[in-house]
Amino acid sequence: GAVVSQHPSWVICKSGTSVKIECRSLDFQATTMFWYRQFPKQSLMLMATSNEGSKATYEQGVEKDKFLINHASLTLSTLTVTSAHPEDSSFYICSARDSGPATQHFGDGTRLSIL
Amino acid sequence: GESVGLHLPTLSVQEGDNSIINCAYSNSASDYFIWYKQESGKGPQFIIDIRSNMDKRQGQRVTVLLNKTVKHLSLQIAATQPGDSAVYFCAENKANRDDKIIFGKGTRLHILP
Numbered sequence: 001g002a003v004v005s006q007h008p009s010w011v012i013c014k015s016g017t018s019v020k021i022e023c024r025s026l027d028f029q030a031t032t033m034f035w036y037r038q039f040p041k042q043s044l045m046l047m048a049t050s051n052e053g054s055k056a057t058y059e060q061g062v063e064k065d066k067f068l069i070n071h072a073s074l075t076l077s078t079l080t081v082t083s084a085h086p087e088d089s090s091f092y093i094c095s096a097r098d099s100g101p102a103t104q105h106f107g108d109g110t111r112l113s114i115l
Numbered sequence: 116g117e118s119v120g121l122h123l124p125t126l127s128v129q130e131g132d133n134s135i136i137n138c139a140y141s142n143s144a145s146d147y148f149i150w151y152k153q154e155s156g157k158g159p160q161f162i163i164d165i166r167s168n169m170d171k172r173q174g175q176r177v178t179v180l181l182n183k184t185v186k187h188l189s190l191q192i193a194a195t196q197p198g199d200s201a202v203y204f205c206a207e208n209k210a211n212r213d214d215k216i217i218f219g220k221g222t223r224l225h226i227l228p
Contacts, residue, residue: 045218
């Protein structure tokens with residue numbers, strides 16, 4: 001079946017650094033990918049919609065200058081957390097749309113810990 | 116406001132019994148609903164979906180029921196197994212939201228031996 005891969009699966013870094021997370025659709029092309037954030041014992045919160053070849057659309061309250069999204073190809077979207085701080089520590093999950101909402105496939109997430 | 120929520124945060128069920136996880140939604144504009152299973156440290160896994168023009172859909176050991184009158188969604192898992200232990204989310208999609216899937220709060224399912 002369709003697979004979405006995230007890399008890295010786990011990252012620890014110092015406060016103030018920038019971290020890039022990759023989301024790849026391995027066996028299908030995804031014109032649209034989505035980025036979610038999940039804090040412990042909470043639900044997934046949609047951060048932004050990543051569109052191939054165009055600017056991402058951010059949800060209300062999400063800082064676009066802090067969470068940089070690039071979707072340069074049909075199989076890769078990246079999320080860069082710039083100048084990360086401890087409050088940015090979270091589980092970041094991406095999904096890729098194959099051919100409609102019924103076929104959104106989720107990655108296994110990236111655990112980000114900022115010290 | 117718009118929301119997709121759950122009645123219970125945790126549910127404990129005896130192994131072999133049936134599980135019923137409930138969800139309430141507030142926006143009648145939603146036309147597509149999905150149930151996801153999330154195991155610890157992993158992303159959500161699709162279980163079953165249902166469109167708003169249906170009131171019941173069955174899969175393998177799972178059934179989703181949709182009651183549009185009271186804006187209620189439920190997931191029934193038959194003969195619950197230890198591998199069913201996870202957090203279950205209902206989610207909604209509205210046709211005018213560009214395929215955005217909005218998640219509810221989640222219910223943790225504990226399977227008792």
